[in-house]
Amino acid sequence: MRKLLLLLGGGFLLITACNKTSQPNDVFSDDETAFPTERSCASNDVLQVQLQDDPSLQKKMDDIELFTRRFIQNPQALRSLEDGTIEIPIVVNVLYRTTAENISQSQIQSQIDALNKDYGGSNSDLSQVPSIFSNVKAGNIGVTFVIDQVVRKKTTKKSWGTNDAMKKSSKGGINATSPTTKLNLWVCNLGGGILGYAQFPGGNSATDGVVIDNNAMGTTGTATAPFNKGRTATHEIGHWMNLRHIWGDANCGNDQVSDTPIATGANYGCPSFPYNSNCGGTTHAMMTMNYMDYSDDACMYMFTAGQKARMLAVFASGGPRQGFAQ
Numbered sequence: 001m002r003k004l005l006l007l008l009g010g011g012f013l014l015i016t017a018c019n020k021t022s023q024p025n026d027v028f029s030d031d032e033t034a035f036p037t038e039r040s041c042a043s044n045d046v047l048q049v050q051l052q053d054d055p056s057l058q059k060k061m062d063d064i065e066l067f068t069r070r071f072i073q074n075p076q077a078l079r080s081l082e083d084g085t086i087e088i089p090i091v092v093n094v095l096y097r098t099t100a101e102n103i104s105q106s107q108i109q110s111q112i113d114a115l116n117k118d119y120g121g122s123n124s125d126l127s128q129v130p131s132i133f134s135n136v137k138a139g140n141i142g143v144t145f146v147i148d149q150v151v152r153k154k155t156t157k158k159s160w161g162t163n164d165a166m167k168k169s170s171k172g173g174i175n176a177t178s179p180t181t182k183l184n185l186w187v188c189n190l191g192g193g194i195l196g197y198a199q200f201p202g203g204n205s206a207t208d209g210v211v212i213d214n215n216a217m218g219t220t221g222t223a224t225a226p227f228n229k230g231r232t233a234t235h236e237i238g239h240w241m242n243l244r245h246i247w248g249d250a251n252c253g254n255d256q257v258s259d260t261p262i263a264t265g266a267n268y269g270c271p272s273f274p275y276n277s278n279c280g281g282t283t284h285a286m287m288t289m290n291y292m293d294y295s296d297d298a299c300m301y302m303f304t305a306g307q308k309a310r311m312l313a314v315f316a317s318g319g320p321r322q323g324f325a326q
C-alpha cells in the first residue's frame with residue numbers, strides 16, 4: 001500500500017511537470033509552405049489543448065500512468081503478448097491538393113518498411129549507438145506494422161495545422177477508421193514548420209492516431225532531407241505508444257523512463273557525441289540519438305529498454321490500447 005501511494009505521488013508530479021511546456025519552434029511560421037530545417041513535433045501542445053478542453057482527460061492519463069508503472073513492475077501480467085509480437089494495422093489517410101501531395105503507394109510502403117526496421121531493431125544505424133548506451137538499447141520492440149488500407153481525398157486546403165481538422169470529414173478531412181483496433185495515420189501538408197503530431201493514450205478515440213507532414217513521410221517520393229528516413233513517424237508512433245520527449249518537455253524534465261539520461265532540452269540537427277548536459281548536478285552525455293529527441297532523421301536510431309517496457313504496457317490486458325493485442 002505504501003508503495004502504491006508513493007507511485008501515486010510520482011504520477012501526479014509527472015503530469016505537473018508536463019504542463020510547463022514551451023518549445024521555441026512550436027510557433028507557427030507565416031509561410032505555410034516552408035519546410036522546416038529543424039524538427040518540431042506538436043504532440044505535447046495538442047495534449048495541453050485537449051487537457052484544457054476535457055476536464056476528465058487528466059484523470060484518465062493519471063490512471064494510465066499508474067497502470068504503466070504496475071505493468072513495468074510485473075510484465076508477466078501481459079498475457080496477450082505471449083507470442084512476442086503485436087501486429088499493428090495502419091490505415092493511411094492521404095489528403096492532397098497537388099499531385100505531388102497524393103503520395104505514391106511505394107512512398108507509403110517505404111514508411112512502413114522504415115517503421116518495421118526501427119521498431120524491430122534491424123535498422124542498420126543501430127550499430128552507431130555509443131558504447132555507454134549499449135546496455136540500455138532496446139533492439140526489437142516486438143511490434144510490427146502492416147498497411148491495412150489507404151484512403152485518399154482531394155482537398156483545396158493548402159495546409160492543415162494542428163487542430164485535428166484532417167481527422168474530421170465535417171471539416172474536409174477523413175474520419176478515423178476503427179481507431180481502437182487500427183492505427184490511423186493522416187498524411188497532409190501540416191504547415192507551420194510542424195513535421196507531425198500524435199495523440200497520447202487516453203484521448204478521444206475519434207481523433208486517435210498520428211499525423212505526418214507529406215514531406216516527412218517515408219524515404220522516397222516527396223520525403224525531404226533531413227527528414228527523409230521515416231523517423232518522424234517512428235517518433236510520433238512512440239508518442240502514440242505513450243512515450244514522452246526525452247527531455248520531458250521541460251528543462252531537465254522527466255520522461256518517465258529511468259534509463260534515458262536527463263536532458264536539458266530538445267537537441268536539433270546532428271549533435272556529435274558526447275553532447276553534454278548538467279541536469280541533476282552531473283555532467284553527462286545526452287541520448288541525442290534517441291527517437292524521442294528532436295535530432296535529424298539520420299542522427300536518431302534507438303529506443304531504450306525502459307521505453308520498450310512503457311510502450312508494451314499500452315497493449316497489455318487492461319491497457320489503453322489492449323484492442324490491438326487481440
Ligand SMILES: [Zn+2]
Binds near residue numbers: 236
Ligand atoms: Zn514529439
